[in-house]
Amino acid sequence: KLVHKSFGERVTLATNPAAVKLFKLMESKKTNLAVAVDLVNKSEILALAEAIGSEICCLKTHVDIVQDFDQDFITQLQSIAAKHNFIIFEDRKFADIGNTVKYQYENGVYNISKWADAVTVHGVAGPAIIDGFRDGLKQKGAGLLILAQMSSKGSLCVGEYTNQMIEMGKQNADAVLGFICQEKLEAMGDNFVLMTPGIQFNSKGDNMGQQYNTPDYVIKEKGTDVIIVGRGIYQSNDPKSEAIKYRQQSWSAYESRL
Numbered sequence: 001k002l003v004h005k006s007f008g009e010r011v012t013l014a015t016n017p018a019a020v021k022l023f024k025l026m027e028s029k030k031t032n033l034a035v036a037v038d039l040v041n042k043s044e045i046l047a048l049a050e051a052i053g054s055e056i057c058c059l060k061t062h063v064d065i066v067q068d069f070d071q072d073f074i075t076q077l078q079s080i081a082a083k084h085n086f087i088i089f090e091d092r093k094f095a096d097i098g099n100t101v102k103y104q105y106e107n108g109v110y111n112i113s114k115w116a117d118a119v120t121v122h123g124v125a126g127p128a129i130i131d132g133f134r135d136g137l138k139q140k141g142a143g144l145l146i147l148a149q150m151s152s153k154g155s156l157c158v159g160e161y162t163n164q165m166i167e168m169g170k171q172n173a174d175a176v177l178g179f180i181c182q183e184k185l186e187a188m189g190d191n192f193v194l195m196t197p198g199i200q201f202n203s204k205g206d207n208m209g210q211q212y213n214t215p216d217y218v219i220k221e222k223g224t225d226v227i228i229v230g231r232g233i234y235q236s237n238d239p240k241s242e243a244i245k246y247r248q249q250s251w252s253a254y255e256s257r258l
């Protein structure tokens with residue numbers, strides 16, 4: 001059985017600035033709920049962010065699905081994040097060589113490095129990918145989330161690959177905020193934030209490989225820190241009250257393991 005430290009204790013162990021910020025935020029705001037807002041219109045995303053902002057620690061974006069993306073979208077999202085005190089994390093899943101991801105992170109239409117507090121990375125190209133992020137991360141005080149495991153059926157991020165991803169994080173703890181995973185493995189330690197997608201109360205999965213667990217299960221039984229909920233919240237009739245339910249279950253699961 002794993003022994004769990006509180007987010008407050010883990011603030012002092014974290015070495016990435018965004019990890020420090022997130023542990024502090026979760027401890028003070030008392031929420032470990034992240035919401036994946038996979039909507040395709042700027043106004044819908046901003047309205048949802050405003051509605052649920054008080055309940056969440058992170059808002060996860062897929063910025064490349066936003067049909068009417070513009071700089072004003074980012075400006076408004078950042079002001080909602082500041083008002084309600086949550087971080088913004090872009091689930092871009094970078095996976096190329098260091099030199100290319102540097103361009104993808106800092107340039108193009110989205111300028112992700114200017115506004116995202118965290119971004120996701122596949123380590124399949126090897127650890128040098130992280131060098132492509134260092135300048136951009138430093139300027140913003142941001143962090144990387146390494147994909148150690150995935151929620152989808154037949155995922156190849158398993159076994160020795162997962163172990164190598166944990167090792168990559170530990171070797172680059174200045175740049176790495178944490179892991180996207182389905183369970184806490186002992187090697188992950190206490191200085192990283194663990195985030196788990198594939199969470200829903202009322203469904204076991206979709207028809208495209210997604211697999212769901214409950215907040216209770218992944219936090220108590222699997223030892224994760226933050227749950228990432230998408231359709232379970234943004235497709236519900238009342239996203240705000242649904243977010244409150246996910247928040248309550250995930251926070252009390254966290255408290256019960258201390």
Ligand code: 5FU
Pocket residue numbers: 036038062091147149150151152180197198199200210228229230231232
């Ligand atoms: F890394 C991962 C993963 O392993 N599974 C995921 O589902 C990321 N995701 C993301 O979490 C995915 O891209 C969606 O944005 C979100 C889950 O959304 P859902 O609607 O709750 O299934």
